Amino acid sequence: MSQLPVDAVAALQAFQAVGSWEQRARMLMQWGERLPVLAEEDKVEANLVQGCESQVWLVGRLQDGHWQFAASSEARMIRGLVALLLARVNGLSVAELQAVDLSDWFNQLGLSRQVSPSRSNGLNAVLQRMRGLARMQN
Amino acid sequence: MLVPSPWRADFPAIATLQRQDQTYLDNAATTQKPQALLDAISHYYANGAANVHRAQHLPGAHATQAFEDSRVKVAQWLNAGDSGQIVFTHGATSTLNLLAYGLEHLFNAGDELVISALEHHANLLPWQQLAKRRALKLVVLPLNAAGLIDLDAAAELIGPRTRLLAVSQLSNVLGTWQPLHPLLALARARGALSVVDGAQGIVHGRHDVQTLDCDFYVFSSHKLYGPDGVGVLFGRNEALHHLRHWQFGGEMVQQADYHAASFRPAPLGFEAGTPPIAGVIGLGASLDYLSSLDPQAVMAHEAALHDYLLRGLNARNGVRVLGTPQAALVSFVVEGVHNADLAHLLTEQGIAIRAGHHCAMPLLKAMQLPGAIRVSLALYNDSDDLERFFAALDQALDMLR
Numbered sequence: 001m002s003q004l005p006v007d008a009v010a011a012l013q014a015f016q017a018v019g020s021w022e023q024r025a026r027m028l029m030q031w032g033e034r035l036p037v038l039a040e041e042d043k044v045e046a047n048l049v050q051g052c053e054s055q056v057w058l059v060g061r062l063q064d065g066h067w068q069f070a071a072s073s074e075a076r077m078i079r080g081l082v083a084l085l086l087a088r089v090n091g092l093s094v095a096e097l098q099a100v101d102l103s104d105w106f107n108q109l110g111l112s113r114q115v116s117p118s119r120s121n122g123l124n125a126v127l128q129r130m131r132g133l134a135r136m137q138n
Numbered sequence: 139m140l141v142p143s144p145w146r147a148d149f150p151a152i153a154t155l156q157r158q159d160q161t162y163l164d165n166a167a168t169t170q171k172p173q174a175l176l177d178a179i180s181h182y183y184a185n186g187a188a189n190v191h192r193a194q195h196l197p198g199a200h201a202t203q204a205f206e207d208s209r210v211k212v213a214q215w216l217n218a219g220d221s222g223q224i225v226f227t228h229g230a231t232s233t234l235n236l237l238a239y240g241l242e243h244l245f246n247a248g249d250e251l252v253i254s255a256l257e258h259h260a261n262l263l264p265w266q267q268l269a270k271r272r273a274l275k276l277v278v279l280p281l282n283a284a285g286l287i288d289l290d291a292a293a294e295l296i297g298p299r300t301r302l303l304a305v306s307q308l309s310n311v312l313g314t315w316q317p318l319h320p321l322l323a324l325a326r327a328r329g330a331l332s333v334v335d336g337a338q339g340i341v342h343g344r345h346d347v348q349t350l351d352c353d354f355y356v357f358s359s360h361k362l363y364g365p366d367g368v369g370v371l372f373g374r375n376e377a378l379h380h381l382r383h384w385q386f387g388g389e390m391v392q393q394a395d396y397h398a399a400s401f402r403p404a405p406l407g408f409e410a411g412t413p414p415i416a417g418v419i420g421l422g423a424s425l426d427y428l429s430s431l432d433p434q435a436v437m438a439h440e441a442a443l444h445d446y447l448l449r450g451l452n453a454r455n456g457v458r459v460l461g462t463p464q465a466a467l468v469s470f471v472v473e474g475v476h477n478a479d480l481a482h483l484l485t486e487q488g489i490a491i492r493a494g495h496h497c498a499m500p501l502l503k504a505m506q507l508p509g510a511i512r513v514s515l516a517l518y519n520d521s522d523d524l525e526r527f528f529a530a531l532d533q534a535l536d537m538l539r
Contacts, residue, residue: 021486025537053494053509054478074508075478076538122478 007087008105015084015109024110028080035083038072051125054078058126060133067092069130073122081106081114081123089130097134102127141442141521145431148172149518159488161526166310166338166467166514167492168360171424175364178423179416190415191389191406205415208422209405215425216355216372217346223378225405226413227369230337230358231260234304236371236408237333237354238264240381241302244331247273250299252330254279254287254316256309258498261335261356265304275299285312285461289320296324302331307339311498311512313444313463315339322352331377337361341516342466343437353377363428363516364421367414378404385410436517440465443515443524450528454535460510467514475538477509483534484511489527 004012011031018024038057047057054075061068069086073079088105089097106115106123114123146152151170155162162170182204188197190205212224227233245251251265255278269276277295282288287305296303303325308315318334325332333354339345340357347355354377359368373381383390383401387410392400401407447468451457456473463469471477481493494509495502502509513527 022533022537025483025486029537053481054476055508075476075482077479077482 005087005089005091007090011084011087012108015111018110025077028084029076030080031083031087032073032076032079032081035072035079035086036070038070042070043072049122049125049129051122053122056082056122056126058082058129058133060130062094062137065093067094067097067134071126078122078126081111082126084109084111085123085126085130094134094137097130102130139521141439141446141524143439143518143520144435146518146520148174148427150176152518155490160490161488161523162490163513163515163519163523163527164490164492165341165516165519166361166512168366169341169363169516170518171365171420172363172427174427175420175424179365179420182416182419187415189412201415201419204419204422205413208418208425211422211425211429212370213372215344215429217344217348218372219348220375221348222372222374223404225371225373225408226418227371227408228367228414229360229369230335230356231264231369233356233358233369233371234260234264234333234335236384237304237356237381238268239384240408241331242268242272243382244380245272245274245301248275248299249301250275250277250297252277252279252292252296252300252303252305252325254305255281255504256285256287256312256314256316256498256501257304257306257335258310258337260337261304261306261333262498262500265302274301279305281312281461283461285309285314285463287316287321289317292321292324296321296328296330298328300325300328300330302333304333304335306335306337307345308336308342308466309461310338310467311469311501311510312461313465313467313469314461315464318350318352322350326351331380338466342440344433347372347374359417359421359424362421362424364424365414365417368417368421370421371408373404381408383407387411389413431517439517440515443519443521444468446521447513447515447524450524454528454531456535456539460505460507467512469510469512471507471510472535475535477507477511479538480511480531480534483537484527484530487530487533489530491527 042059043057047059049056049058054073056073058071071082103115149170149172186197188201190202209224251274253265266276279287279292322332332352334352336355336357341362353374355372357370360366390401390407390410392402451470458471460469477493492512
């Protein structure tokens with residue numbers, strides 16, 4: 001296992017220290033607010049992730065062999081979840097991204113219920129889109 | 139407690155959910171089941187399962203008897219009398235597909251099928267796809283501001299080329315009873331067939347298909363406190379003559395050769411293969427249970443609870459109720475708050491409600507809403523459930539605003 005990105009380490013420390021659901025929710029919102037603004041030209045149909053309760057756009061680009069994802073959502077909780085996802089994957093190489101167990105990442109953060117199959121919040125759809133983008137590079 | 143439910147203890151899952159700190163307010167999606175149903179299904183499986191309508195043996199005779207008893211109970215529940223037949227399917231969706239395929243031969247290019255703007259996907263997509271197959275025109279009746287099908291528009295739109303009208307009795311998003319009598323009269327005047335989707339309506343109050351005078355009435359068992367996997371079609375005798383066989387297989391066949399076969403009339407002719415026997419028997423038990431309740435008391439309870447819900451929502455700043463709900467459920471949005479965020483925080487607090495488009499995407503799109511929150515009630519809910527919901531809502535809004 002390669003070393004965790006810096007942001008991922010910070011996320012783990014923050015979320016593993018959380019006690020109550022209120023704290024967790026507030027922290028999710030804070031992480032969502034830190035998500036960089038997605039360029040307007042990226043908010044197009046082709047980047048829209050289908051299967052979300054709220055609109056989520058996801059774009060991924062390879063720069064010098066490393067993934068840079070950007071995303072946006074109009075809903076704050078999913079924005080926070082997406083921010084946590086990007087914290088784990090941004091900067092990874094093609095091979096590293098393919099090796100990451102994204103569901104397990106949310107388990108480690110204490111957010112496993114957000115990726116359960118019955119959840120329709122859209123995080124699963126985002127994960128799938130990301131896996132799809134990762135596969136296309138293979 | 140202001141509005142207690144005398145029937146709460148009859149539904150064992152409610153106590154279990156409460157122990158898990160879950161408040162179940164998603165009853166328009168599916169309902170919890172009465173003990174009577176659990177007993178009936180357990181009794182059936184513990185005393186000898188058998189297939190129906192074929193075997194000579196005793197278990198087969200028992201199963202067939204219980205299965206056919208359920209058919210009688212459903213007919214009684216709808217007051218069908220001898221005006222028509224009850225067909226069992228696998229759900230309201232499969233019933234509507236049966237109709238869309240079984241009636242297809244009646245329609246020619248340019249004929250019109252009429253639905254309404256509030257139909258959920260089950261009463262939209264089968265007709266939409268039928269219209270595509272046969273080059274028919276799908277006409278969508280608009281709603282008025284209160285969330286009722288606009289009768290003036292309907293009088294214009296239900297015309298000489300209308301061959302079929304398919305509308306919901308009670309909206310699963312707006313909680314409005316639709317003006318079925320004038321709508322069905324308009325259809326009848328044009329000689330069009332009528333389909334009433336009772337998926338939500340059947341659960342609230344008693345409905346008489348003879349008074350309603352529709353050709354077909356459709357509902358699913360699981361929303362009416364019965365097992366899932368069972369749907370019901372009531373068809374008027376004259377209308378059933380138009381319905382062609384759709385799914386083929388055992389049970390529905392009369393004579394079979396390698397190259398030709400003849401089929402039974404309704405109801406068995408539309409029940410191909412082994413039906414959901416335990417489910418049908420379970421539905422019969424749920425109907426027995428429901429029949430044992432005082433209908434006036436149930437109606438009064440549901441009305442009081444609905445009123446309680448509506449008042450509580452209207453008392454809160456920024457809450458906007460969709461339409462003017464009359465029964466069963468309330469959908470709402472909150473100004474400046476995304477419904478997905480609200481749903482997230484309500485879920486965290488153990489409130490089981492529905493967020494999103496409620497399987498009626500075109501309606502929400504027409505209202506220019508990305509989604510809404512829906513709270514839907516059942517006879518076992520009480521005002522404490524609603525108080526827990528209100529407290530969770532206040533907490534969530536505190537955090538989000």
